[in-house]
Amino acid sequence: MRILIGIRLKSMFFQIKKSFGGKKKGMAALIVLLLGFIFCAIEASLFGSWYMMSVYLETDFSWLYFALAGLIAFAFGIIGTVFMTQNQMYQAKDNELLLAMPLKPSAIIGSRILVLYLLTFFFAVLIMIPAALVYFLKFGFSGEKAAVFFLVTVLVSMLAQAVTCLLGWLLHFLLAGFRHKAVVAAVFMAAVMILYFVAVNKIEELMLLLVTNGGKIASAIQTFAWPFYALGNACLGDWTKFLLFAVISLAVFGTVLFILSMTFVKAMLAGGKTKQSVKRKRDEKVRFAEGAVCRKESKRFFSSTAYLVNMGMGLFMTLAFAVGGVVMRERITELVQEMFSGGGNRILPVLFSGIMGILAAMTPISAPSVSLEGKQLWILRSMPIRGAQVLKGKLRFHCIATVPVAAVSVLTLGFAYGCGIAETILSAVSAVLMFTLCGSLGLVLNLCFPRFDWMNEATPCKQSLSVMFAMFGMFLFSIVYIMLGFAGNKALGFENGVWVLLLMTLLLAGINVLSYLLLIKWGGKKFERL
Secondary structure, three states: OHHHHHHHHHHHHHHHHHHOOOOOHHHHHHHHHHHHHHHHHHHHHHHHHHHHHHHHHHOOOHHHHHHHHHHHHHHHHHHHHHHHHHHHHHOOOOHHHHHOOOOOHHHHHHHHHHHHHHHHHHHHHHHHHHHHHHHHHHHOOOHHHHHHHHHHHHHHHHHHHHHHHHHHHHHHHHHHOOOOHHHHHHHHHHHHHHHHHHHHHOHHHHHHHHHHOHHHHHHHHHHHOHHHHHHHHHHOOOHHHHHHHHHHHHHHHHHHHHHHHHHHHHHHHHOOOOOOOOOOHHHHOOOOHHHHHHHHHHHHHHHOHHHHHHHHHHHHHHHHHHHHHHHOHHHHHHHHHHHHOOOHHHHHHHHHHHHHHHHHHOOOOOOOOOHHHHHHHHHHHHOOOOHHHHHHHHHHHHHHHHHHHHHHHHHHHHHHOOOOHHHHHHHHHHHHHHHHHHHHHHHHHHHHOOOOOOOOOHHHHHOOHHHHHHHHHHHHHHHHHHHHHHHHHHHHOHHHHHHHHHHHHHHHHHHHHHHHHHHHHHHHHHHHOO
């Protein structure tokens, strides 16, 4: 097990190094600065929330402050790693190789869980650090308290990891009964995201509820979540409660680890019991090269949970944006009319197509598609297919998966808000061009920053420079597009909004042509040299 843990840690640090630009120090520094800024922004926001919650520290329910910190850290750890846990434990490429070796399942599972635990610990630290800083700000720093906070964070992370592993285990057995596992997982993830955004939208109300209903919440925690009641008292110096919380956390973690070890082989076998569909005659039809590659991409996208959940979530959000826009039509119309004093209907088409660009940034399906070939890249390279044809097939699938959703969403919004026919059609065309540009840009960036050393498909989807640059590039491009549209309407007058939108659409079409030519001319040769 010690060797397996060492291999997993070396692999993790190597992947982090690759994600940070490898030997390119400038790129690594830029990424570090970006991540540092995001981290500080999150911590600053959480610090403000915990400062509001610190009123409990001056009441008889002072333990509730730390109990809530532990509960939120526990929840963040679960939400942040549940799908990764299922992928890392049961869908890693080296599972079969390790099972063929004289290794105990407990050693394999243990090495997986340690790496996952580090990520869960990170999510817990995000919550616990600002909570501890607020406490020290009010009562002064104490080394003993700091040590207790650290140990409590370790134990909360352990408890969260145990529950996450159990959920990943149950999710694996649940998905084993479905043919299209990735689609089921994506729907589940979409539901989680909807609940998350609803919670974020109601965060002020939730915080006010927590502040004004301390007695009821304290009673509920003591009754239904006693371990966190013990955690809260442990942070205040009750060592008996600390020992009880430690025993509970270690016992739950050990029990889950034992269950996973005993059922690992059975779980791996269950993952391969999906019913195989009968081969149909259509599989034997001769297809053009681009069509064959497109169909291969389609099969991978809808069969890979990591690929569909991470790259396809933008499709759900695009549909949600259209539905939400229709439902909140009156409120949004009033807001836009107030901002633009009567020119709202003219500016809405630009806003719709610009937001579609932001949603396109969240749907970079093509960005990891070259990297996902992995060690099977030689199959495409050995076929009588030019590199440009392979890239055309990948781009075709990206467009088939995204363009219809974007076009229907914008057309629905345009007609729902009473925009002119010309503006609505031009806005839909611009939205289509946004998603198409994301596809060609993602492929170009993936050719510049390919990753074929992954152990799990989640790695090129989550820890890839091509995906990150495609997302941030499209996001910034969309913001510039919206700003230019606003400036053009203000300069020429809102009554000439259709001409502004036409110019913006033509500009966007020209950028698409240049990106496509770069992909086919340069990208085709680059792919053949990979």
